[in-house]
Amino acid sequence: MISRFKQTWAFVYRDYQLTRRYWSWVVVFTVYAVVSGASVALIGVASNDRKLTLTLTIGVLFWSVLSVLFNEIAMSIAFERWEGTLEYTFMAPVSRLIHLTGVSLYAAAYSTLRAIAVLGGLFLFLDLDFTGANLFGLLIVLVVSSLAFVGLGLIAAILPVMSPERGAEATNIFQSILLLVSGVYYPISVLPKWVQPFAALSPATYALNASRKLLGVETMTPDGKLIGQPLASVQSELVTLAALGLLLVPLGLWVFGMAERWAKRTGKLKRTG
Amino acid sequence: MSCLAIRVSQVKKVFRKRTGWWRGQSTEEWALKGVSFHLKQGEAYGLLGPNGSGKSTLIRVLSTLLVPDGGEVEVLGYKLPEQEAQVRERIGRVSVDAAFYKKLSARENLLYSAFLYGFDKAEAEKRAREILGRLGFPLRRFSDPLEEASRGMQQKVAIARALLLQPPLLLLDEPTTGLDPKSKREVQEFIEELRRESGTTILLTTHDMFEAERLCDRIGMLAHGSLVAEGSAEDLVRLAGGGTLEDAFIKLSGEKLTGEEEATAEGA
């Protein structure tokens, strides 16, 4: 029996080395995330609206973690396609569960570190003060919603298994739709009526809802003091997020397995030779 | 265990390509049209055949990367595709395209692979250096990104990736293509040594007739997805009416072609 621990480590090791070798891209993407995040949050500063500024900032930070998590998982397969290593990973004696766990673990660590860097960067542009916010609660929401995003990442990761060219493109479309419908920077209510039902399907919607309550922007005092709500106030969001996670992760693994079997029947794994 | 290392019976593989916008329209490419053969444990078997004859497809079927559309496949006593997990633990494969993370070094690529198979870091690194050293890979470049390495050097790393795992069955798909004569000989000696010392079973495809003659106990000739001849190198030469193995290759793999062309001509 091959050690599961070592196999999981294989993916963490690989992805860490890839990050290291592509560090200049990491810097570029992080700077880009800081600058675009600051540009969004500064809209709030321009309207002299502390509530708006904080709402936008929390949106930037949550989206920073969740989108990177999603993207790392979804793109890890696309990346293997480009390099041609997918056949070797798929013929190794490693279960898809271990494979995707390893990838997700690294993605979680990476996205967390990146979000911290983005937060640090935002402090350069914004006068942020989170005193009064329920930071512990925010962390809990982030962790619980990560699970659902891992599931979404797994589902999106099948696209590159099925199509070498279109897969990565479709992944990006999927991600931008999530951004649109989840009310990352605005309340869902401003979306057209026909789009609003889709918001209910996105885990990010619940994560952002909960995060705003915990941050305390809704209940801010007139002189601008945050009054973060207790964790109990976001119970329904947490339950929904956990349920989505428990649904999406197994679903993701299942459809991934289906896609893999399909690719092996139709010869879609092959690159050359 | 006295079972065969590989038992393939009437295996078929078709690739369909959609041509029209609407379903129903597709072209079919039969890469394997009912191939049967077997390998005994410890045997070295060569698959020869023209480009596109189905050699790599057959190797992919045996490496659990393709599910056949018909026939039976057994590897080391395990049935495919049902027992693919057991098979995967026991096979190593080298393909012509040295597929790696090009930004990562030989060391990083090989360690990743070794961890997947449950090896210890120190043990894997030591073995990787040993093998690469023997194959003439410049060890000072062990930690440089592979994108900087030449094609032949990359191929050596690809060979090391499979040998590192010490599997009882090696599936070698043109392992020496792109190597210089000296490196080629090193690889061949290595393969012979593995057979001698570990009893490794080898399935090899190659376009190098000398390599096939040197390494293989038996040779199978594939043409257009069918096994058209099988036997020792001498058998094949005799079957083709004398000459060299290359003459036999051209004769045996060509006959089928004319036969098929006639058939389509008659049909038209």
Ligand SMILES: Nc1ncnc2c1ncn2[C@@H]1O[C@H](COP(=O)(O)OP(=O)(O)OP(=O)(O)O)[C@@H](O)[C@H]1O
């Ligand atoms: N994944 C795939 N999708 C579609 N067609 C494929 C696929 N793999 C192989 N084929 C087709 O199947 C046939 C056999 O290809 P294969 O790669 O097995 O040949 P080969 O004997 O290895 O040739 P070579 O000597 O050039 O390596 C070819 O016609 C090829 O185009």
Ligand SMILES: [Mg+2]
């Ligand atoms: Mg081939």
